[in-house]
Amino acid sequence: MTFQPTLNRPIAGTPGIPMYLVGAAQDARSIYHDGSEIYGEGEPAGSLYMVEFGCVRIGRFTREGRRQVCGFSYAGDIFGWESESEHRFFAEAVGYSGIRVLRPSRDAEACAKLFPLVIQNLTRFQEHLLVLGKTIVDERLAAFLCDLADRQGGVSQVELPMTRSDIADYLGVSFETVSRILRRFRDQGFVHVPDIHSIEILDRPGLEAVCRR
Amino acid sequence: MTFQPTLNRPIAGTPGIPMYLVGAAQDARSIYHDGSEIYGEGEPAGSLYMVEFGCVRIGRFTREGRRQVCGFSYAGDIFGWESESEHRFFAEAVGYSGIRVLRPSRDAEACAKLFPLVIQNLTRFQEHLLVLGKTIVDERLAAFLCDLADRQGGVSQVELPMTRSDIADYLGVSFETVSRILRRFRDQGFVHVPDIHSIEILDRPGLEAVCRR
DNA sequence: GAGTGGACTTGATCGAGGTCAAGGTGGGGC
DNA sequence: GCCCCACCTTGACCTCGATCAAGTCCACTC
Incomplete structure (x- = not known):
């Protein structure tokens, strides 16, 4: 099964919201300062987030206080995918960042549109796995x-x-x-x-x- | 956005094919012996694979011949997701294994059905990332x-x-x-x-x- | 049975990288 | 300007785990 990601991802500037998400209900853009939390571990999940500018780190703290970062998201990236009803990771702004909250509908049409993005995310994690190996x-x-x-x-x-x-x-x-x-x-x-x-x-x-x- | 995986995954026995994939065009089950290749790096991608029994390792070789395994799939797991038109990883049987090839249609309906599975996969990779960290x-x-x-x-x-x-x-x-x-x-x-x-x-x-x- | 080959275990050695410690640097606030 | 603090760099030391090297244990074949 082959999926071609369609989203372009400039690092700087304000990328437009992908056309197929424009119809989705969305909150206004939020501005976060360096180190401020976008969502925390254990908080209820349910939205997707798109980086408009800046950078986001996603990770978790171990019981002993050691921090593990499992990914960075840059302008154009969408993050926040969760299989549970609450976040298993935290997301924090790295530097001054603009984040747009997306609440795409959960119908088949929306899933099909989001599919390539998840697959792209999956690919990124796989590559990171190889790096850590x-x-x-x-x-x-x-x-x-x-x-x-x-x-x-x-x-x-x-x-x-x-x-x-x-x-x-x-x-x-x-x-x-x-x-x-x-x-x-x-x-x-x-x-x-x-x-x-x-x-x-x-x-x-x-x-x-x-x-x- | 929350997705609940629906597939049960017994380690032993022959799990049924998820109902929503039954309609998909599919080849017969193939039997692989220990170490035999299901697909190789660089081969054309396009199908999904479901482990019926046994185990599969997914990985890649570095230029220097070092092998890196990025995941194991067990009975009930679906693997083979690729964002490119050719496989970026190999898949090999671990022990005597039965694999069913699935060719789900690429319409919105199918994407919606597969969505929770990809998310589950994503989650698994994230967890593995933390382990390797x-x-x-x-x-x-x-x-x-x-x-x-x-x-x-x-x-x-x-x-x-x-x-x-x-x-x-x-x-x-x-x-x-x-x-x-x-x-x-x-x-x-x-x-x-x-x-x-x-x-x-x-x-x-x-x-x-x-x-x- | 003996022989063979692959996977596993255990030991010895050594170097990459973690940890601790001591500066250095630069931006923000007063 | 000055101080302060967070981040970064560099050094010294020592531990953990990679590597090399035997040796063991099966499963399989003849």
């Missing part, structure tokens, strides 16, 4: 950077809205290690780091050689 | 065993159709480590290992205490 942490970070570049349209100048800690919790490593490997990538000429929240990829083939191992 | 490997294996027990109906006697290597590639560790931790769990009284392909969980709360960290 890698034992060498360099490979994980390289894969993260390549993915980020791709999702921002294949540009070499990549925005990093999240902190080193966010990246660390996403890749299952310590934030010190993220910092060290980034440093190594710089020394190896793979990337240039003009400031803390942006990365210029100088040697994409080199990075891919690292993550394709 | 754990730095201590004991926690990963404990989580794997608890999940396995749950998917087999919450019984304490768990079937392990896959090899230690399969588990290792699923958890992102070496197979020696799987063996060693299993040994440790035995010594700690968490499990009893009557034979290589089954595990009896003696102390479920204990195991959960390990994986909930």
Whole structure:
């Protein structure tokens, strides 16, 4: 069964709401500041959310207080899919972000429209699984950077809205290690780091050689 | 948006095909022996597959020949979702397995029926992500065993159709480590290992205490 | 029965990366 | 301007788990 995702996803600017969701009942756009919660673990689920601008991290806290980030959503992405009646993850804004709440109807027509989006989401999680399966942490970070570049349209100048800690919790490593490997990538000429929240990829083939191992 | 999965998934026996897929065009059940390929990476995608009995591993090989398993499907599970026109993963039988090929129509009605199944799949991947995010490997294996027990109906006697290597590639560790931790769990009284392909969980709360960290 | 091959276990070694600790940097508030 | 705090970097140390290497245990064949 093949589904072609149809939604374009610019990283910057305000993407339009996909045409097939325009008819859905929707709340106004909400603005969230860095770190503020969009929904929390255990809260009732029921809506979908679309990032208009900014970035969102989705994750969970373990009993011991360790945070695990299972995904980032960027402008154009839709998140909030749940199979239970309450959220099993939290969603928080990363930086200043605009989120639109969608309440698509639950009829067959709407499901068909949403189908490619869920499949795309599924694919993304599968890819992330493969990244986390890698034992060498360099490979994980390289894969993260390549993915980020791709999702921002294949540009070499990549925005990093999240902190080193966010990246660390996403890749299952310590934030010190993220910092060290980034440093190594710089020394190896793979990337240039003009400031803390942006990365210029100088040697994409080199990075891919690292993550394709 | 909330979707309740409706499919029951017994681990043993031959589950019926969900009623809403009965109308779909379908091939006869195929029998696969241990290790044989159901589909390969790069092959054209287009069907869904349902495990009738046995087990299936889904994964990918890295360029360096390292295998990464991103999921196991058991009796009742449906796999084969792809967003591209060709498979990005391989699927292989784990032990003697029966697989039914489904070719559900692609109309809105079918999408609506399949929706809860994809969401359930999505949820499973998210949970697996959290497991792989754990730095201590004991926690990963404990989580794997608890999940396995749950998917087999919450019984304490768990079937392990896959090899230690399969588990290792699923958890992102070496197979020696799987063996060693299993040994440790035995010594700690968490499990009893009557034979290589089954595990009896003696102390479920204990195991959960390990994986909930 | 003996021989064979694949999966598993166990031991020994070593390095990647976690943890702890000590600066460095930069933005916001006063 | 100054302080403060959050985030980041870098260093030192040590543990966990990968890797290499035997050795064991079956299931299967002849």
